[in-house]
Amino acid sequence: MVADARSCSPSMIHPTPRLRFAPSPTGPLHLGGARTAMYNWAAARAMGGAFLLRIEDTDQARSTEASLQIILAGLRWLGIDWDEGPEQGGAFGPYFQMQRLDRYRAAAERLLQSGHAYRCYCSAERIEAVREAQKAQKSAFLGYDGHCRELSPAQRAEFEQRGVVPNVRFRMPSERTLRVHDLILGDVEVNTRDFDDWVMLRPDGVPLYNFACVIDDIDMKITHVVRGNEHFQNGIKQRLLFEALGAECPLYAHIPLILNKDGKKLSKRDADTNMLDYRDKGFPPEAVFNYIALLGWGFSGDRDVFSREEMVQAFRIESIGKSGAKFDEEKLRWMCGEYVRRTPPPLLLARALPWLTPALPAVVHAARTHAAWLENVVACYQERIALYGELGDKIGWLFADPVLDDAAKKNVDKDPAGRSWLAAYAAHLEQGALPPSWPADRQGVDEVVRLPSKKDQPEVACAFWTPARIEADCRAFVEQLGVKFGSFVHPVRAALTGTDKGPGLFDVLFLLGAETCARRLRAVSDAS
């Protein structure tokens, strides 16, 4: 008999699309979970429906409040909000499965009455033994053997008398082919003979995943289920349960898994798959969102960078890819750089501040008194970092006289006369009009002159030298000195910043200001 699972057809009965993400609080939110949540969220938003969070906490041994909080924080960090669920409420609650036990018991009772379920008195040991035997015989079928399927009332009474508390199993049709439609996989044919009679309810009345999930999906009027491919077989069990309950089942979309470098399912035990690790390392959340979305879904053939809003505009469940995707940290990193570069400096500064202050306590003060200056500093590094967390390592030289690294020393000593140029330049600069150095009052220069300076930038009126003016002056100075511009510039940069990398030299001079530049140039010049 082939049953066309037509009962699982589009949701004309529920006019409003309702989707859910149903994590179990047994660990952190990992990448795969985040992606599943995101696709559900995006589909709900795209269809103008509701997105809800349901907490599947029936594994009491492993569920923790801490995990729940981490999951919620991870979702919020990514910008995934929910209409119903924890800390949000809603008309279809409660949203914690352990608070819905009465619902499951009632449903189990109905199924027992109708014969779709039965009580199983088998011990864990017996089940284990059956499995071992099946393996030993190389049986095609692995699973519960249906021992208690057709117990007589007398047999049942005997077990009850002995005080054996049964669990409740779903009675799978023994030999039935069904064709199911999946939004991603298309039409798939399976036979119930490959499934065993699975446990719905434990002896203590706590439901198992497949059971609780269906009861809740019915109660919460879920219309579309987007979840990992590892649930495909569960989906078969669940469809049959919907049928037994006389309910319409949602549309299913089983999405491919995210794979690690070795091509294996990404494990939630992998430390670096915890969403909050990305937050704590200073990844821009929008970039992580964008990158994860890309793991299996494309905005278009020629665009990788898109916003949440654009995704919602374009998202369709059916357009999720069919094959698994490997997580590529390099591309994620590139994506982060992309977002950092697009962030307006004041916002970038605000975002990066938490990573700056532990390394550089002075930043706290600077943020209050020299905000525009700090914004210029950040702007100068915008195209040099990918993570907020990387800024702190790079800008220390602005707050304390640096120790020269090897490359810097080499640049200083490249020309025997190099150190003497530094002293001369220091003296020369003192005749000029460099802005005052932090922490002195910079008198508003940073509001007027925006960095990083570009070649074609128009001149601005300013009481102090702008980077363009500093450069013009420097070139004239160097010409008088009679050396090559390039060989002059490198020792200066080294003395000022302690490295051979960084913003344009004249931005550096502008940022550092008169006193600091002179001091550092002399210090290196004298150190010979």
Next chain:
RNA sequence: GUCCCGGUCGUCUAGUCCGGCCCAGGACCCCAGAUUUUCAUUCUGGUAACACGGGUUCGAAUCCCGUCCGGGAUACCA
């Protein structure tokens, strides 16, 4: 073992439904060059793929069959 799914550059993918516009496009990475006061950014160019074998067809990445490889599932976890 059994069942299910998948397989386009190293990686993420577009194209596959409705065969020709694809001797396969974009992005990351890598390499070379340009710009430049360094690094970075930016720009230009380059290397690199339709898993394999059979069909069907005037013509196949696209349709069919088989093989191989990969993954998932087979819990009183979710």
